[in-house]
Structures are given as C-alpha cells and as structure tokens.
Amino acid sequence: MPEHIPIDAFDLRVLPAGQKMRVLLDAFPTLSGGVQLPALIVTGAKAGPVLLAVAAVHGNEYEGQEAVRAIFARLDPETLSGVYCAIPVCNVFAYEARSRATPPHLDGLNLARVFPGSAGGSPTQRLAHHLMRMVVRNVGADDLFVDFHSGSEEMNYLPLIGYRDIASASRAASEEAARHFGGAMLWLVDDGVGMFNAETSRLGIPTVGTETTGQAGCRPADVAIFTEGLLNLLRFKGMLPGGPPPRADAVPxxxxxxxxxxxxxxxxxxxxxxxxxxxxxxxxxxxxxxxxxxxxxxxxxxxxxxxxxxxxxxxxxxxxxxxxxxxx
Ligand SMILES: [Zn+2]
Missing domain, CATH: 2.40.50.100 (RNA polymerase II/Efflux pump adaptor protein, barrel-sandwich hybrid domain)
Incomplete structure (x- = not known):
C-alpha cells in the first residue's frame, strides 16, 4: 500500500536517501472521500538537485504519464544523485472523466488556466493551489520542473520542448534545459496567465514543458521521445552518470x-x-x-x-x- 503524506507537508529533501517510493499526496477532503495525487519518487544515494515532473494537468493527455512511469521503473537509487519525483496525474477529476478539463458538475474549469489557484476556491482552484505550493516548496533555482502536455482531441502537435518567454531569474536555466531535451523542436512559448509552467517560470523556477500528438491517445513513438527527453534532462542536471547529452543550438x-x-x-x-x-x-x-x-x-x-x-x-x-x- 502506498504511504499517505499531506501534500502541504510534502518535502522531498527530508525523505530517506536511496529509496523508491509510491506515495499518495492527500490534498483536500471532498464528499466522495478526498483528493489524493499519486507521486512516484526515487531518492538518490547521493545528494543532488530535484527534478519534479508532472503530467495530465489536462486529464486526457497520456504520453507524459507513461514517460514519468517509465523513468521511475528504470531509475536505480544507487546511481541517482538528487531526487526524481513525478506526479503522473495532476487533474484527477479530469482524468477520471477522460476529459481535458474538470467535469462541469464540479466546476468545469481548465486546471491549466487557474494557477496559482485559491485555497478557498472551487475544486480545480483548490487543486491548483496545493500543486503550486508543493512545487514552490520543493523545486529551487538549481532544480528543474517539467510539465508534460500533449495535443487535444482535435489538435495534433509535433513533439515540442518549450520554455517561457518570461523575464525571470530562471529564464536562461529553463532555455538551457530545453536545449538538452533532444528529439523535439525548440519552442519559445509566450507568457500565459494561469498556466502551471508560466506561473512557475514567473517565480524563477527553472521550467520546461512539452507538446506532442495527443488526440487522447498514447503513441509509443511519442512516449519514447518523452522518456528519452526526461533521461536527457536527468543527465543534463548531473543526476545520472555519463555526462550531459548533446545541446541543440537551433534558433528557437x-x-x-x-x-x-x-x-x-x-x-x-x-x-x-x-x-x-x-x-x-x-x-x-x-x-x-x-x-x-x-x-x-x-x-x-x-x-x-x-x-x-x-x-x-x-x-x-x-x-x-x-x-x-x-x-x-
Ligand atoms: Zn495540455
């Protein structure tokens, strides 16, 4: 059985070193028993940065979920420096409903438009509030936040790796991370109010985000690009042995x-x-x-x-x- 940790007390740096953990993060109570977010965590035997990856901020985007699980399965705590943490599903309401946004009977909101959220708001606003606080608490200037997205049911994307065009302390670090992802085109993303990766970028948290095919499917070729990209980011951050991956020099x-x-x-x-x-x-x-x-x-x-x-x-x-x- 996974361990339960209150999301507001969740601190990756106090977890025991050299472990693989499956955790349920208790967010807030609901009539149907409470919101719990799954977390997959690998704490390295050696100290190092935090890489926190999230998927399914839109509930029917599946490629990122598979990529973060593939990396969890593959990582060996003995050879990892620092901490890998993945939240495979952020909008648990939308995932359950197999929809992009939270279903209308809860509030119908798009989680990727309501960050940093509100503690006393509707279910999606509360979810954003707890997710945002969790990222701010755990991901610092030397760490990396990765927000996996895919195209919608009606829109089909090429694999893209993006960073926000927001003047903040983390802009250069975010660009450098994007340039080491590999396998995807470099995307300089306009600012966007309420989007998870825009709000983290604004706060100076090094942040990259993706797009790919989507269409509420999960093509193995796209999962492979995301999985390899995540491995490359771990190498780029010095969390895995073997040196950094190649750098893309293309104009974004x-x-x-x-x-x-x-x-x-x-x-x-x-x-x-x-x-x-x-x-x-x-x-x-x-x-x-x-x-x-x-x-x-x-x-x-x-x-x-x-x-x-x-x-x-x-x-x-x-x-x-x-x-x-x-x-x-
Ligand atoms: Zn999305």
Missing part, C-alpha cells in the same frame, strides 16, 4: 496561429511537420456546398507544428500553428 521558434475567420469545413493541404514558405496556401474552409469561405495562407515561413484533425471548424478556432524561427 515561436508558434504563429492561422485562425479560421469563418465557420465551415476545413481542408488542409500539408502534412504535420511540413516546411512552408511565407504566403503559401495551407488549406481552405468551405461551406456545406463545397464553396470556399476562406483560403488559409502562411503568414511567415516555418514548420507546421500543429494542425486541427477535426474538419468541422468554427470562426475564431485555430486551424494550424506554424513554428517560426525567432519571429516576434
């Missing part, structure tokens, strides 16, 4: 969205990952008779990072996202 890209102006049926002309020139046609939106409502063009040259997979598209929805090197 920003995401530039191509938005539907009309509601209709989306036809896209390229494959995910295609490299396109500025002005190139990316697709069109047609009405029910097949007549064109909008032709979609690339505003800049870049790589197609994300595409809608559901053709039914509403005005204002993103049809695709281009990764554009160094764009403003």
């Amino acid at each position: 890209c920003r995401g530039v969205s191509v938005v539907a102006t009309g509601t209709g049926f989306l036809r896209l002309t390229h494959r995910l990952g295609a490299v396109v020139q500025a002005g190139e046609v990316l697709g069109e939106i047609i009405d029910l008779f097949g007549d064109q409502l909008q032709e979609l063009h690339a505003p800049h040259g870049g790589t197609i990072w994300m595409q809608r997979t559901c053709p039914a598209t509403r005005a204002g929805e993103v049809a695709c996202i281009l990764g554009v090197p160094g764009s403003e």
Whole structure:
C-alpha cells in the first residue's frame, strides 16, 4: 500500500536517501472521500538537485504519464544523485472523466488556466493551489520542473520542448534545459496567465514543458521521445552518470496561429511537420456546398507544428500553428 503524506507537508529533501517510493499526496477532503495525487519518487544515494515532473494537468493527455512511469521503473537509487519525483496525474477529476478539463458538475474549469489557484476556491482552484505550493516548496533555482502536455482531441502537435518567454531569474536555466531535451523542436512559448509552467517560470523556477500528438491517445513513438527527453534532462542536471547529452543550438521558434475567420469545413493541404514558405496556401474552409469561405495562407515561413484533425471548424478556432524561427 502506498504511504499517505499531506501534500502541504510534502518535502522531498527530508525523505530517506536511496529509496523508491509510491506515495499518495492527500490534498483536500471532498464528499466522495478526498483528493489524493499519486507521486512516484526515487531518492538518490547521493545528494543532488530535484527534478519534479508532472503530467495530465489536462486529464486526457497520456504520453507524459507513461514517460514519468517509465523513468521511475528504470531509475536505480544507487546511481541517482538528487531526487526524481513525478506526479503522473495532476487533474484527477479530469482524468477520471477522460476529459481535458474538470467535469462541469464540479466546476468545469481548465486546471491549466487557474494557477496559482485559491485555497478557498472551487475544486480545480483548490487543486491548483496545493500543486503550486508543493512545487514552490520543493523545486529551487538549481532544480528543474517539467510539465508534460500533449495535443487535444482535435489538435495534433509535433513533439515540442518549450520554455517561457518570461523575464525571470530562471529564464536562461529553463532555455538551457530545453536545449538538452533532444528529439523535439525548440519552442519559445509566450507568457500565459494561469498556466502551471508560466506561473512557475514567473517565480524563477527553472521550467520546461512539452507538446506532442495527443488526440487522447498514447503513441509509443511519442512516449519514447518523452522518456528519452526526461533521461536527457536527468543527465543534463548531473543526476545520472555519463555526462550531459548533446545541446541543440537551433534558433528557437515561436508558434504563429492561422485562425479560421469563418465557420465551415476545413481542408488542409500539408502534412504535420511540413516546411512552408511565407504566403503559401495551407488549406481552405468551405461551406456545406463545397464553396470556399476562406483560403488559409502562411503568414511567415516555418514548420507546421500543429494542425486541427477535426474538419468541422468554427470562426475564431485555430486551424494550424506554424513554428517560426525567432519571429516576434
Ligand atoms: Zn495540455
């Protein structure tokens, strides 16, 4: 049986060295018995930094969950320096409901929009509050926080490793970590209010985050990229023997969205990952008779990072996202 620890007292640095632990973090009581978050912990035999990885802030994103479990299974406390801790599921309400956000009968909120949360708020706001405090308590300036995300049911991403474009003490450390992840394109992510990895970045906690296929699935190839990336981050932090992994020197890209102006049926002309020139046609939106409502063009040259997979598209929805090197 896993040990229970109150999440507000959870301190990785007081745990005994050289152990593998499965812990349930008690967060707050509910009518159905209380919110408990699973934690997988490996404390190294030697001292070192903390790497704390979280997955399923959106409940139907699965690749990160498998990656953090794969690393837990693989790590040997004897050869680890520091502490690896993973929370495979953050939004337990949404995971249970197999949905992106918390189900409507609880509050319907997207956990990734409500950080740093509120102790007296609704269930999702309370969850954010306890998660945020737990990360702030355990992840310092020499440590690393990893927030695993994947595309939604209607959106398909290339593997991306991102860090936030937020002027804070941890920006350089976050960028350097992202450059050592490997296997994914470098993404300079705009600030975002209420997002877990934006709020930790703002507080000076070195932070990286991911995207990949998603679609409420779990492709082995994506799990392999996340698992290898997490291993690379452990090596980068000096937590595993063997020296740091290679550094990516590429210019990081920003995401530039191509938005539907009309509601209709989306036809896209390229494959995910295609490299396109500025002005190139990316697709069109047609009405029910097949007549064109909008032709979609690339505003800049870049790589197609994300595409809608559901053709039914509403005005204002993103049809695709281009990764554009160094764009403003
Ligand atoms: Zn997500």
